[in-house]
Amino acid sequence: MKPLPLLLIILCIFTSTAPLHAQNQLLGKVDFPNSGSAAAQDDFMEGVLFLHNFEYEDAARAFRRAQQKDPDFALAYYGEAKTHNHPIWMQQDQDAAMEVLKRLAPTVAGRQAKAPTQREKDYLMSLEVLYGNTAESRGKSKEERDVLYRDAMKQLHEKYPEDHEITTYYGLSILGTAHEGRDYAIYMKAAAELFQVWNENQQHPGAAHYLIHSFDDPVHAPLGLPMAKAYAEIAPAAAHAQHMTSHIFLALGMWDDVIEANIVARDVQTSRQEELDEQPTVCGHYPWWLEYGYLQTGETREAREVLDTCSERITPSASNGEKWHYAVMRGHLITDTKDWDLSWQMDTEYQYDANSPGARNFFFASGYASVQNGNLSEAKEHLDELNNTADEVEKDIQVKQLQGLIALEEGNHQEGMKLLQEAVATELSLPIDFGPPVIVKPSLELLGDVLLEQKNYQQALDVYEQQLERTPKRKLSIAGREEAEKML
Helix, strand or coil, X not given: CXXXXXXXXXXXXXXXXXXXXXXXXXXXXXXXCXXXXXXXXXXXXXXXXXXXXXXXXXXXXXXXXXXXHCCCCHHHHHHHHHCCEECCCCEECHHHHHHHHXXXXXXXXXXXXXXCCHHHHHHHXXXXXXXXXXXXXXXXXXXXXXXHHXXXXXXXXXXXXXXXXXXXXXXXXXXXXXXXXXXXXXXXXXXXXXXXXXXXXXXCHHHHHHHHHHCCCCCCHHHHHHHHHHHHHHCCCCHHHHHHHHHHHHHCCCHHHHHHXXXXXXXXXXXXXXXXXXXXXXXXXXXXXXXXXXXXXXCHHHHHHHHHHHHCCCCCCCCHHHHHHHHHHHHHHHHHHCCCCXXXXXXXXXXXXXXXXXHHHHHHHHHHHHHHCCCHHXXXXXXXXXXXXXXXXXXHHHHHHHXXXXXXXXXXXXXXXXXXXXXXHHHHCCCCCCCCCCCCCCHHHHHHHHHHHXXXXXXXXXXXXXXXXXXXXXXXXXXXXXXXXXXX
């Protein structure tokens, strides 16, 4: 990834002082004909661009400004209502979306009457499906409405095949139906639709963004590299765009690019938060990925600095997201540096318990460090704490990992290996997820470490190779593979 030109970074930082039209040029380029007044156009287009870049709060602000300038501008309400649906993250605030739509008009018929063209009526009706206001979608679950919305967008795409906005929203709606995790068939179908827009407009932020999501795994990531290399310069004013490039870079093990992308994302986000007089995010998505990138390049001091900055925020009043991110970042630092004393050296004002966000990674990392330090009684205490966390498949995997390690330390070789292999089997049954491992010690790598210690070098080599297919160029797996090769 080439560094962003300095001029673009400066423009990002001072974007709030620039005219709206100039700001829009820093978010991408789209063509979205509409019936809104001329006075509302810049705000509306800024909202559309922020929406494609998943800067949902900024998008909502822009759409509300457009509404103030043109109170009957139906698509401005459409856009704001869309900011409450986050398909990739499987999140939706149906009530908040309905509050927006009801400001336009209290009924479906009333809202349809406010849209002056058939195309705009169709846009609005797709949201009525999404938010459960049609005969077919009323009373349905979010997952069921996601599928109905995808089908509605497919119909619009067939009706208006030349409309890039409909095509990109259709592609995104396909991605939004992957409720069971990453499904290659779903993601490739979305990519096929999105390529239609990318091939005609390589400045479209939605096309680049959603294609990156479509190819966000080690197998398909090479296909997303052109979009990743382009996206940072398509939308330099969007922090999420700067970060998104690192999804492809991480999947390919391009660690320097992961670091650079998330430094820029963090800085753009912080500048925007300062403009809004908001607290900067130091325990969040971009710091997490940045710390992981540093760990993969062996820059332990820099990784520790990122985590230390986060740890200062972890008080009882910290948000759930901050607590979750601290726990996973702490877990990565302990497991990836093998500095086992970090588990007790790092302390926060907030004390984690079984109900804390991120509790399973917090207690797993503590238990793993205790095993490595030879303190089995302490490891068992952390295992009990881990067992008391919320039920989820990742917890089951980490429980088996810790149980297996304890059994091995107690001399129960057969039981220990059985538990570690069960952890591997369960993890392999899950779809490959994007980003830093949310199971902070991948099961294959852990099994490889144990096999290496047992001098089963060929088996260890095979296991490390398998892990590297899932997490290319991961530092500890490479080190394990090299050690196994050396001993053969």
